Amino acid sequence: MSDLVVVVYPTEQKAEEVRQRLFELQKEYLIKIGDAVIATKNESGHVKLNQLVNSTAIGAASGGIWGLLIGAIFLMPLVGAAIGAASGALGGALTDYGINDKFMKELSETLQPGNAALFVLVDGVTSDKVLEDLRGTGGTVLKTSLDHSKEQALREALAAHPITTEAAASQPSA
Incomplete structure (x- = not known):
């Protein structure tokens, strides 16, 4: 079963950066993405969908x-x-593949102009490794189909400070 995750970022560039990061994780077989779309809302209130497949x-x-x-x-x-x-x-x-376009546009109407929402349809995931990699990327969870514990873990990972290589080296190993 697929899970839907929608995260709002302050800019389209930040949403694109996270989407590319997810694609890199997919190459490592840590996540399987069914669809990944960035929705933006311009100053006039028009919602634009940046889809992978035209x-x-x-x-x-x-x-x-x-x-x-x-x-x-x-x-x-x-x-x-x-x-x-x-x-x-x-x-x-x-033809509409992946996430329903009408649903994405309706949900994106709530965005502030200039913000971007990253819609990701996740078909499979190694949660702990993906959350560790997304740690500190920012963003606000707008909607998910995850259970409460997984959604809370995602919120905490996005809001946490990223682990630097220096901090990781100074932590005692168990």
């Missing part, structure tokens, strides 16, 4: 290729490519 562009590209191939059969490759790209783009725009 399904409209992917649909247009794949539709164009299929349309070109089918069009070549009927000796009209350019028409086939155009129709395929248009239908693929429409299909891609109607």
